[in-house]
Amino acid sequence: MMAEFQEVSKQSGLHPKPAGLVLQYGTAGFRTNAKDLDHVMFRMGLLATLRSKKTKATIGVMVTASHNPEEDNGVKLVDPMGEMVTPTWEGYATQLANAEQEDLLTALKDVIEKEDINMSQEANVFVGKDTRSSSASLSQAVLDGVSALGGKSKDYGLVTTPQLHYMVCCQNTQGKYGEATVEGYYKKLCQAFIQLTKNASNCTDDQKHLTVDGANGIGALKVREMESHLKKELHISLFNDGSKGKLNHQCGADFVKVQQKAPTGIEMNPGERCCSYDGDADRIIYYYSDSKGQFHLLDGDKIATLISTFLKELLTQAGLDLQIAVVQTAYANGSSTRYLEDTMKVIVRCTKTGVKHLHHAAQEFDIGVYFEANGHGTVLFSKAAQEKIQQLAENTGTDDERKRAALLLQNTVNVINQTVGDAISDMLLIEAILAIKSMTVQQWDAIYSDLPNRQLKVKVSDRRVIDTTDAERRAVSPDGLQEAIDGLVKKYRQARSFVRPSGTEDVVRVYAEAETQESADDLAHEVSLAVYRLAGGVGGEPKPLH
Ligand SMILES: CC(=O)N[C@H]1[C@@H](OP(=O)(O)O)O[C@H](CO)[C@@H](O)[C@@H]1O
Ligand SMILES: [Mg+2]
Missing domain, CATH: 3.30.310.50 (Alpha-D-phosphohexomutase, C-terminal domain)
Structure with a gap:
């Protein structure tokens, strides 16, 4: 133990904290100009190691500042089941990040004592990074932190935030959630997508086409890597792939949502479906322009509505009595809330901003669909719900219609990344739903009209x-x-x-x-x-x- 602390002392000198700098673990981890983050990264390596010892599980650390400008960076911690780190530890993160150089060991020992951590327990940390120029050295600082405390690490290099969450969950479920590799991720999602689209009859090449704005970030790299697994069931035209444009600049999901206009750098044909990812590919926004050139946005609320409509129909066809709820924040368009409650008659919950709040609320239902208006969201299926779906899908006595619905539900579960909102996974689900329901983007948009x-x-x-x-x-x-x-x-x-x-x-x-x-x-x-x-x-x- 003494040796470890000596190592921390020595190594932390190589990642010094600028005196007086105070940062806060915010809605989505630490986020600020990259030049102020080296010490934070080293210390998050230390903290992730402690969290791993405490939970006796693998912990994730993602280096990214999502939709922020290229000069910024940030870091988020991922808990064992792939969820955001628990609030008490966000507090520790803030304490560690803000301890002056000479107080670091005391701050570290304080966490160890409060959490009664057995320092001889082994530790495993998975690390990922986005495409920012600062991410390489900052993720090295995380790895240095892990090794200073004697933890083992695995560096996944360039991955999307949701891919890293997925790896952590796979690892800690001994592969039950999937294989903890990027290849395993593509295989699981794409297989499910292909199974789903088999239920779409007469899908034309036009309908299979989607324009993607990669925000000049990691999502562009990864969607390109995934394409061969899609077996031409989806034809992607990728723009803002990072080859020339600047990350998130005049493009990406946040720009499109907030500005309510198309990103630069893409070619849009009237009536064609387009989508934008954000800088770490955990958000997605759809849009199209009509024949008059008018821009139409389909945000997280529209996505939640489409997904919950689809799920509700399947549950009815399958004859499954599972409770479905939609979780939103105050930013949800009033029209969406009204439609969900009054017309669809699903339970709607409103939580504070920040995915961790929505995720937590969604866990309380058999099926919890959660989306922030900005396009960050996913669907959670309780263990019992997944078992019921599986039983029905595998039961030979089930009649044809119910069985078809159960199989669709099963593949829907598999195409979704339940650990966190995921642009790539959400895109595959949305594309599959539109194909199965043979619905155009205009028809989807017309489900309800947004309030300006x-x-x-x-x-x-x-x-x-x-x-x-x-x-x-x-x-x-x-x-x-x-x-x-x-x-x-x-x-x-x-x-x-x-x-x-x-x-x-x-x-x-x-x-x-x-x-x-x-x-x-x-x-x-x-x-x-x-x-x-x-x-x-x-x-x-x-x-x-x-
Ligand atoms: C209005 C809005 O879109 N807020 C975003 C933004 O949080 P703020 O706390 O509003 O800065 O970033 C968060 C992290 O990406 C995201 O969860 C949240 O929805
Ligand atoms: Mg993001």
């Missing part, structure tokens, strides 16, 4: 002055802010608005929706002004959009 909406950012001197409640839908501080928002919302029809401090950027986010785009824009602007005035805005006052 607007998202804005406001800079304030300290965003922590804003505190929220009711799954972030209401502000409890600063004084007067919620009253101001309530007053403004009353001026517009079908309006809703809320504000919350971002967990990934130093801004306050403002969301507004209303009957018309103009109203949504005006409301968002007025609420931004209220935030600026009541919550310590900095820089110039927010300008109106019109």
Whole structure:
């Protein structure tokens, strides 16, 4: 034990912390300019090793800053079943990252003591990275941290975030979830996809075509790697593949969702399905332009609706009595919530922003479909639900229609990456559903009409002055802010608005929706002004959009 600590002391000197720098494990791990992250990476290597010893399982560390600009980077920890690391350990992550150089050992020993960790237990850590230029040296710093504490590591190199989550889950289920290799991932997903599409009759080449915006990131590399496994059942035209453009610049899922416009660098033909991944390929957004050149967005809410409609139909056909729920956040379009509750009659839950909250809520149902409006989401099937589906699919006495539905459900389970939202897996599922239902993107879009909406950012001197409640839908501080928002919302029809401090950027986010785009824009602007005035805005006052 002493030897290990000496090694940590020695090695940490090679990954020194800039004195005074304070960072927080936020909505999706640490995220900031890459130049400030070397010490954080080394320390997350240490922490992952401790987490592995504690859980007696393999832990994942992913080096990425997702949709942030290329200059940024970040790190997320993955727990044994492929889920986000548990909140207590997020706290430890923050403590370790912020300990000044001379206090690091004390901070480390503090975690060991609090968690009563047996230091002679062996440790295994899987490491992955995205395509940022800083990712190579930063992931090396993680590996250094693991080895300093005597842990074993496996470096998966360039992988998408969801691929790393998948590897961790495969490893800790002794291969029951799949084979812990990138090849194994493609095989499992593509086999299921091909089985599903066998149920699509007369699918033309046009219908099999999909335009993909790879955001100039890791998703582009990986979808290209996967293509041969698809056996031509899906024809992908890949743009923004990283060969010339800059990561996430004017492209990618976040850009398309927030700007509500097509990315640059792609060719769009009227009526054709297009999708965008984000920088680490854990989000996906669909869109198309109509014959008049008008842009139409199909976001996470539309995706959740399509998937839950499909699953509900299959459950009915299979005669399976399983409870299905959709989990959303406050950013979900009001029309989607209304459609899901009133027309589809499924249970809808609203949680705080951040996948870990949605994932947790979705685990409470037989089938939990969760999506953030920005396109991050997946479907969770409880163990009991999976067993029931399997039994029905394998039972020789089952009649044909029920059996067909059960087999479809079984392949649906296999095409989905249940560990975390996954652009590639979600894409395969969506493509399969559209093919099976022989549905065009326009028909999918027409399931319900989005309420016009607007998202804005406001800079304030300290965003922590804003505190929220009711799954972030209401502000409890600063004084007067919620009253101001309530007053403004009353001026517009079908309006809703809320504000919350971002967990990934130093801004306050403002969301507004209303009957018309103009109203949504005006409301968002007025609420931004209220935030600026009541919550310590900095820089110039927010300008109106019109
Ligand atoms: C409005 C919005 O899209 N917020 C995003 C964003 O979080 P913020 O806390 O809003 O910065 O990044 C998170 C991580 O990717 C994602 O989970 C979340 O949905
Ligand atoms: Mg992401």
